[in-house]
Amino acid sequence: MGRRDRALLRERENDLPKYLENTVGPVPERPSERKEWRQTVLAIEGYREKHGIRDRSRALGGEPRNAEQRWDREQAERTVEELNDRRRGRSQDRDVGLERSLELGPTV
Numbered sequence: 152m153g154r155r156d157r158a159l160l161r162e163r164e165n166d167l168p169k170y171l172e173n174t175v176g177p178v179p180e181r182p183s184e185r186k187e188w189r190q191t192v193l194a195i196e197g198y199r200e201k202h203g204i205r206d207r208s209r210a211l212g213g214e215p216r217n218a219e220q221r222w223d224r225e226q227a228e229r230t231v232e233e234l235n236d237r238r239r240g241r242s243q244d245r246d247v248g249l250e251r252s253l254e255l256g257p258t259v
Contacts (some may be wrong), residue, residue: 159196160189173232174210187234194230198223
């Protein structure tokens with residue numbers, strides 16, 4: 152990761168724009184989750200920069216204008232979906248663990 156990316160991530164972590172908050176949520180506390188979050192933020196910001204997106208409420212702006220932009224958008228969307236899938240998986244794992252501890256009762 153370059154200096155520019157690190158600076159951008161620091162800026163976003165300190166002042167999270169609404170479009171990112173709506174798409175990737177707040178900065179995670181856990182380092183492993185923060186790393187995934189940062190990768191997703193960089194994918195979104197790279198797309199926005201490359202295609203001149205200035206929309207303040209939608210991370211990826213309006214509909215793509217051409218095939219290249221459509222492909223780039225699909226890649227960014229896939230990165231967001233992967234982040235959300237991993238989050239759902241962790242959430243389900245926690246739910247299963249909680250159910251299991253409730254089934255087993257208190258430990259001695």
